[in-house]
Amino acid sequence: MIFAVLSLLLAAAPISSADAVVIVLNSKNSVSAKTFSEAKGIVEKDAAAGGPLQQFVIGVTTDDKKLAEKYLNASREKIKMLAEEKGNPLAWYLLSMEKNDLRLLQKAADGGNVQALNALGALVTQKALASKNLSTNAVESLLAQSFENFRQAAVKKDSNGYINLGTCYLRGFGCQRDMELAFVCFKAAAEAGHPEGMDNMSACYQFGHGVEKNDELSLLWAMRGRAARGDAAAAKWLETRK
DSSP states (O other): OHHHHHHHHTOOOOOOHHHHHHHHHHOGGGSOHHHHHHHHHHHHHHHHTTOHHHHHHHHHHOSOHHHHHHHHHHHHHHHHHHHHTTOOHHHHHHHHHHHTOHHHHHHHHHTTOHHHHHHHHHHHHHHHHHOSSSOHHHHHHHHHHHHHHHHHHHHTTOHHHHHHHHHHHHHTSSSOOOHHHHHHHHHHHHHTTOHHHHHHHHHHHHHTSSSOOOHHHHHHHHHHHHHHTTOHHHHHHHHTTO
C-alpha cells in the first residue's frame, strides 16, 4: 500500500510552456531524465516558433554555438526591454547568464527569481567555505545570507530551493542544525520529482536523520532516484512493487 500511495504523490502532471522554461533553467539534475527531455522539447518547439523567451533560454543553455548566436541575436532586445522597462526578474536572470554578470544576478534575486536566488546562494556559500582569510563572524554572516536566499526559493516551492535549504539545516549553514527540518525539505524536493531529494530521503531513512530508520523506505527512495535518472532496472523494480 505504501508504494502505491507514494506513486500517486509522484504522478507527473502535464508540462506547460512556462513550466518547461523553469525546468530547463533549473537544469536536468533537478527533475527526472524523462521530464527534462519533455520540457526541453517544448522549449525548443516554442523557440522555433519564434518565442523570444524560449529563444533566449535555448541561447544561454545550448552547446550549439551557431544556434545560440542566432537565437540570442533574435531575442536579446526583447529580453532587455522586459528587464529594463518591466523589471522582470526572469529577464534579469537570463541576461546575467549570458553576460556572467553578478550585478544582474543580484537584480534577479532581489526580484524573487528562484534560479537567481539559488545561484547567488550557492556562490556566497562557496565564498564563505573556501576563503581562509575571513573571520568566523564574516563566514557566519555570509552563510546566513545564503540561507535566506535558499529559504526564499523554497517558499516559492522551488525544488532546488528545498534541496539547498535542507542542506543548510543538515549541516547548520546559516542556521541551527535541525535534522527534522532537513528531512521536511528533502521530502518536499523528492515529492516534486527531484532525484537528489530522493537520494537524500533514502539517506535520511537509512541513518535516521530527522525520521525513524526504515530500510524499506530507504531502498524505495534510492530506487526512485535511480529510476528518475533513467535506470531501467530500477524502474522495473518499482513497477513490480506497485
